[in-house]
Amino acid sequence: MSHDPLHIDRRQLFIGGEWRPASGGGRFDVIDPADGSVLTDVADGTVDDAMAALDAAVDAQQEWAATAPRERGEILRRAFELATARADDLALLMSQEMGKTVAEARGEVTYGAEFLRWFSEEAVRIHGRWMEAPAGGTRLLTLKKPVGPCLFITPWNFPLAMGTRKIGPAVAAGCTMVVKPAGQTPLTMLLLADLLTEAGLPAGVLNVVTSRSSGKVAETLMADPRLRKVSFTGSTEVGKVLVRQSADQLQRVSMELGGNAPFLVFADADIDAAVDGAMVAKMRNMGEACTAANRFLVEGSVAEEFAGKLAERMGALRLGRGQDDGVDVGPLIDDKAVASVTALVEQAVSAGARVVTGGSAPDGPGYFFSPTVLADVPPDADVNTQEIFGPVAPITTFASEEEAVERANATEYGLTAYVYTRDLARTVRLAESLDFGMVGVNSGLVSNPAAPFGGVKASGFGREGGFEGIEEYLDTTYVALPGG
Ligand code: NAP
Numbered sequence: 001m002s003h004d005p006l007h008i009d010r011r012q013l014f015i016g017g018e019w020r021p022a023s024g025g026g027r028f029d030v031i032d033p034a035d036g037s038v039l040t041d042v043a044d045g046t047v048d049d050a051m052a053a054l055d056a057a058v059d060a061q062q063e064w065a066a067t068a069p070r071e072r073g074e075i076l077r078r079a080f081e082l083a084t085a086r087a088d089d090l091a092l093l094m095s096q097e098m099g100k101t102v103a104e105a106r107g108e109v110t111y112g113a114e115f116l117r118w119f120s121e122e123a124v125r126i127h128g129r130w131m132e133a134p135a136g137g138t139r140l141l142t143l144k145k146p147v148g149p150c151l152f153i154t155p156w157n158f159p160l161a162m163g164t165r166k167i168g169p170a171v172a173a174g175c176t177m178v179v180k181p182a183g184q185t186p187l188t189m190l191l192l193a194d195l196l197t198e199a200g201l202p203a204g205v206l207n208v209v210t211s212r213s214s215g216k217v218a219e220t221l222m223a224d225p226r227l228r229k230v231s232f233t234g235s236t237e238v239g240k241v242l243v244r245q246s247a248d249q250l251q252r253v254s255m256e257l258g259g260n261a262p263f264l265v266f267a268d269a270d271i272d273a274a275v276d277g278a279m280v281a282k283m284r285n286m287g288e289a290c291t292a293a294n295r296f297l298v299e300g301s302v303a304e305e306f307a308g309k310l311a312e313r314m315g316a317l318r319l320g321r322g323q324d325d326g327v328d329v330g331p332l333i334d335d336k337a338v339a340s341v342t343a344l345v346e347q348a349v350s351a352g353a354r355v356v357t358g359g360s361a362p363d364g365p366g367y368f369f370s371p372t373v374l375a376d377v378p379p380d381a382d383v384n385t386q387e388i389f390g391p392v393a394p395i396t397t398f399a400s401e402e403e404a405v406e407r408a409n410a411t412e413y414g415l416t417a418y419v420y421t422r423d424l425a426r427t428v429r430l431a432e433s434l435d436f437g438m439v440g441v442n443s444g445l446v447s448n449p450a451a452p453f454g455g456v457k458a459s460g461f462g463r464e465g466g467f468e469g470i471e472e473y474l475d476t477t478y479v480a481l482p483g484g
Pocket of ligand 1: 153158180215
């Protein structure tokens with residue numbers, strides 16, 4: 001093993017405040033996507049381990065729910081400060097296990113830690129209401145209570161932020177939890193568990209089970225009526241399985257699923273600003289983001305200019321190991337990701353698309369794909385209809401606003417849309433007619449801890465962040481009181 005980013009004590013399961021090996025002693029490897037080598041290994045939690053984690057969460061629930069909101073908020077605040085102080089360690093670990101550059105990983109630490117700070121502030125603002133019934137007499141009172149023990153399943157693309165976006169509000173609301181991080185990126189979550197413990201989070205409130213048996217672990221925990229909530233970030237395919245599984249115990253569910261974001265550029269836009277925005281919307285996380293611009297829809301008269309300028313910027317990016325100086329773009333997560341992106345590009349080209357820059361995977365080692373711009377892409381090419389999850393920008397043209405909106409909405413997904421225009425009235429029309437949970441106007445980045453992040457249609461339901469984020473972890477009790 002070339003690195004040991006976490007001490008062995010911290011590469012175990014974290015259950016009831018203790019680090020412990022998997023029952024049976026199993027472990028699995030964590031791979032460096034920059035060269036395919038083994039970075040280190042972690043405990044391979046079993047179904048029994050997952051049940052022990054749920055037992056710990058259930059045991060801790062009542063006492064945790066009874067802690068003062070200020071106390072929960074201050075634990076989160078300390079965790080925010082610790083995560084910020086340890087930003088270099090978190091960023092390095094994330095870069096090693098996931099591939100993104102250290103600079104990008106530092107950006108994720110800032111973003112991810114901010115959910116801890118935002119929800120430290122929300123913990124003390126949980127409130128119900130008091131009103132008189134319309135007919136007079138009865139007084140209507142509402143109280144907010146934590147939903148109870150939660151299961152969080154997170155993806156590999158944002159190993160820290162996808163965790164803190166759930167853990168922050170759950171801790172603030174007074175819920176306990178079992179977290180199952182992605183098998184490819186478990187290390188960041190283990191370090192976060194350590195930081196939350198150092199911040200004062202009591203034993204059993206947060207439990208982390210790394211496991212190669214995700215399906216079995218989730219199925220077993222969800223069959224248990226003591227589990228009250230499941231929050232999942234990942235693919236639409238797995239999300240659907242989890243929603244079905246939630247039916248038996250009627251667990252509350254939040255689903256942050258896949259996307260197929262359109263990026264609309266109108267002829268009246270500032271084209272240079274649109275190219276800047278496209279670089280962020282497309283290349284953040286090497287295109288491995290649910291919010292990544294997937295389809296570039298550009299008004300015909302400016303399409304050539306936009307494609308040329310974007311290709312120049314994309315073609316100048318330097319590929320390499322995320323921890324090396326001067327690298328702009330790291331590897332994709334694994335060989336399957338490279339094969340899938342390659343197939344999408346090849347299908348587009350065979351359907352008539354033109355490669356303006358990139359177009360293939362460079363020679364190994366590592367799971368790299370060259371930043372690619374495709375022009376003249378048919379609207380029904382796979383690269384337009386499927387989530388790419390890689391550094392490929394397919395450009396198609398449109399002739400009218402009506403056509404742009406119709407094409408933008410012609411997807412099963414509904415997470416993010418980006419719009420570049422200088423026409424205010426058009427902006428209002430688009431914000432109202434685009435069928436997406438989030439619309440970025442003249443900006444390539446919508447994510448913000450103070451904003452409600454989430455989608456519609458096959459992109460899921462529920463919101464993370466903002467004032468809405470904590471509601472996912474609260475139940476409402478209504479109390480009818482006799483009037484005086
Ligand atoms: P994934 O394959 O769905 O995996 C996500 C998580 O689910 C991982 O922890 C995985 O564990 C686990 N999992 C896999 N099969 C499971 C099952 N049958 N039951 C329970 N858990 C299971 O997705 P991914 O490839 O890691 O992530 C990419 C997807 O996430 C993309 O579609 C992306 O758009 C979406 N995403 C959405 C958002 C959002 O907020 N909307 C944010 C980020 C990513 P293993 O690692 O052990 O397989």
